[in-house]
Amino acid sequence: MRCRQWGALHLKTGIASLKNRVFVAVCFVLLFSAAPLYAQGRPPANVVVSPVVTENIRDEILLIGTVESWRVSRVATEVSGRVTHLAVRRGAKVKKGDLLAKLDASTLLLQLKESKSKQNAAIARLEKAKDNLNRSEGLVKEGLISTRVYQDAKLTVEELQQTLAVNEAERLQIEDALKKKQVFAPFDGIVTQELTEEGQWVEMGGSIVQLVDLSKVRILVEMPEKYIPIVKVGGNVSVRLDALPGETFSGKVHTLIPAGDPASRLFPVEVHVDNKGMRISDGMLARVAFGLGADRPALLVDKDAVIRKGNETFVFVAQDGKAAKKTVSLGQAKGLRIEISGDLKTGDSVVIRGNERLNDGREIQIVSNASD
Numbered sequence: 504m505r506c507r508q509w510g511a512l513h514l515k516t517g518i519a520s521l522k523n524r525v526f527v528a529v530c531f532v533l534l535f536s537a538a539p540l541y542a543q544g545r546p547p548a549n550v551v552v553s554p555v556v557t558e559n560i561r562d563e564i565l566l567i568g569t570v571e572s573w574r575v576s577r578v579a580t581e582v583s584g585r586v587t588h589l590a591v592r593r594g595a596k597v598k599k600g601d602l603l604a605k606l607d608a609s610t611l612l613l614q615l616k617e618s619k620s621k622q623n624a625a626i627a628r629l630e631k632a633k634d635n636l637n638r639s640e641g642l643v644k645e646g647l648i649s650t651r652v653y654q655d656a657k658l659t660v661e662e663l664q665q666t667l668a669v670n671e672a673e674r675l676q677i678e679d680a681l682k683k684k685q686v687f688a689p690f691d692g693i694v695t696q697e698l699t700e701e702g703q704w705v706e707m708g709g710s711i712v713q714l715v716d717l718s719k720v721r722i723l724v725e726m727p728e729k730y731i732p733i734v735k736v737g738g739n740v741s742v743r744l745d746a747l748p749g750e751t752f753s754g755k756v757h758t759l760i761p762a763g764d765p766a767s768r769l770f771p772v773e774v775h776v777d778n779k780g781m782r783i784s785d786g787m788l789a790r791v792a793f794g795l796g797a798d799r800p801a802l803l804v805d806k807d808a809v810i811r812k813g814n815e816t817f818v819f820v821a822q823d824g825k826a827a828k829k830t831v832s833l834g835q836a837k838g839l840r841i842e843i844s845g846d847l848k849t850g851d852s853v854v855i856r857g858n859e860r861l862n863d864g865r866e867i868q869i870v871s872n873a874s875d
Contacts, residue, residue: 545866547824547865547866547867547868548826548857548860548861548865548866548867548868549857549867549868549870550819550821550826550854550856550857550858550861550867550868550869550870551854551855551856551857551869551870551871551872551873552821552852552853552854552855552869552871552872552873553804553805553807553808553852553853553855553872553873553874554849554850554851554852554853554872554873554874555802555803555804555843555847555848555849555850555851555852555853556802556803556804556840556849557800557801557802557803557849558800558801558803558837558840559798559799559800559801560798560799560800560801560803560834560835560837560842561794561795561796561797561798561799561835562794562795562796562799562835563792563793563794563795563835564726564727564730564792564793564795565790565791565792565793566724566725566726566772566790566791566793567724567788567789567790567791568722568723568724568774568789568791569722569723569786569787569788569789570720570721570722570744570783570784570785570786570787570788570789571720571721571722571723571785572715572716572717572720572785573715573716573717573718573719573720573721574690574692574715574716575713575714575715575716576689576690576692576713576714576715576716577698577710577712577713577714578603578686578688578689578710578711578712578713578714579686579708579709579710579711580604580606580683580686580705580707580708580709580711581683581707581708582606582680582683582684582707583606583704583705583706583707583709584606584607584608584684584704584705585606585607585702585703585704585705586604586605586606586607586699586700586701586702586703586704586705586711587605587606587607587701588604588605588701589603589604589697589699589700589701589711590602590603590604590605591603591604591694591697591712592694592697593694593695593696593697594693594694594695595693595694596692596693596781597688597691597692597693597694597714598688598691599688599689599690599691600687600688601687601688602685602686602687603686603687603688603694603711603712604685604686604699604711604712605684605685605686606684606685606686606705607684608681608684611677611680611681611684612681614677615674615677615678615681618670618673618674618677619674621670621673622667622670622671622674625663625666625667625670626667628663629660629663629664629667632656632659632660632663633660635656635659636653636656636657636659636660639652639653639656639657640653686711688714689714690714690716691716691718692714692715692716692717692718693714693715693717693781694712694713694714695713695714695715695785696712696713697712698710698711698712698713699711699712715785717778717781717783717784717785718777718778718781719775719776719777719778720775720776720778720783720785721757721773721774721775721776722742722754722773722774722775722776722789722791723771723772723773723774724771724772724774724789724791725764725767725769725770725771725772726769726770726771726772726793727768727769727770728763728768728769728770730793730795731759731770733795733796734756734759734772734793734795735756736756736757736758736759737755737756738755738756738793738794739753739754739755739794740753740754740755740756740774740791740792740793740794741753741754741791741792742754742774742776742789742790742791742792743789743790743792744783744787744788744789744790745787745788745790746784746787746788747782747783751838752776752783753776753777754774754775754776754777754791755774755775756772756773756774756793757773757774757775758772758773759772760772760773774791801834801835801842802842802843802844802847802848802849803837803840803841803842803843804818804840804841804843804847804853805839805840805853805855805873806836806839806840806841807855807856807858808853808854808855808858809831809833809841809843810858810859815830816830816831816832816833817829817830817831818831818843818845818847818853818854818858819853819854819858819861819863820847820851820852820853820854821852821853821854821867821869824866824867825864825865825866825867826854826858826861826862826863826864826865826866826867827863827864828861828862828863829845829846829847830845830846831843831844831845831847832844832845852869852872854867855873856871
């Protein structure tokens with residue numbers, strides 16, 4: 504009896520194990536048979552493309568420099584005195600002739616008042632002496648007074664005229680001194696430092712503020728000696744600033760300084776850039792591109808088309824509904840495009856969006872063309 508029970512139990516276990524093995528085998532068959540179907544049904548990748556173009560470019564050398572202001576002035580007073588009013592503060596933009604500060608002028612104002620009173624009195628005496636001279640001239644012609652009396656009247660007029668001239672000079676000197684009690688901006692600029700305060704005494708020549716002229720800026724860069732014969736004074740350059748991304752400014756080579764560093768063989772080159780709106784500030788990092796030689800034709804692609812992985816640089820070209828991987832070499836940049844060389848030609852469509860996860864031969868769907 505026990506043997507029969509053991510045999511039945513063993514038979515059931517064997518049947519169950521066989522069923523499990525069959526189930527697993529069926530699952531594997533279904534899985535591997537479905538894989539090719541899944542791969543064949545993978546949807547195309549949506550991409551945006553842009554054409555390869557041919558444009559003229561010029562070889563360039565890119566050098567780093569620092570922006571400097573066109574002029575820097577510590578604006579000073581021509582006279583001594585106590586500062587009664589500081590009209591500007593750091594960061595203020597001023598125009599040529601704007602008031603910067605006033606010094607105490609109370610004593611000069613009193614002197615001017617006294618001088619004007621003296622001048623008015625001298626004018627009154629002169630007018631009276633002129634009337635007397637006119638009468639004396641008529642009387643001497645009629646023989647009613649002596650010539651000596653007439654000459655005395657004439658001398659009095661001349662003396663009063665000299666006195667009036669002295670008074671006039673004195674008044675002008677006081678008015679000039681009063682004007683110097685006010686300090687004005689010598690040029691358009693920005694106040695970068697306050698060098699005195701209200702109530703402070705400043706001596707003649709004492710500084711009031713530091714003013715910088717940013718209507719134009721200069722950039723000094725160090726250039727390798729082999730490029731010095733190629734770069735010309737007056738030549739155009741393009742300037743980019745890290746502080747103003749996406750913008751390019753035009754400049755000109757102003758000076759090639761013929762005094763290089765004997766150790767590095769680098770020569771200073773000064774570049775000038777107009778700064779409309781004074782958006783470029785003193786101390787900014789500048790990247791200056793100097794053109795070398797004549798223009799030449801080159802194949803260009805959108806910079807977004809270029810992919811770098813390790814030491815490999817490549818793009819994907821849209822060909823017959825698929826992505827074709829093309830290894831390339833890069834050259835000069837021109838705006839948002841870059842020079843490229845490889846198995847490409849003008850008019851080829853390179854992928855610029857959706858190319859990050861592509862692989863060679865992947866089916867693609869063009870959803871937009873950047874040339875449209």
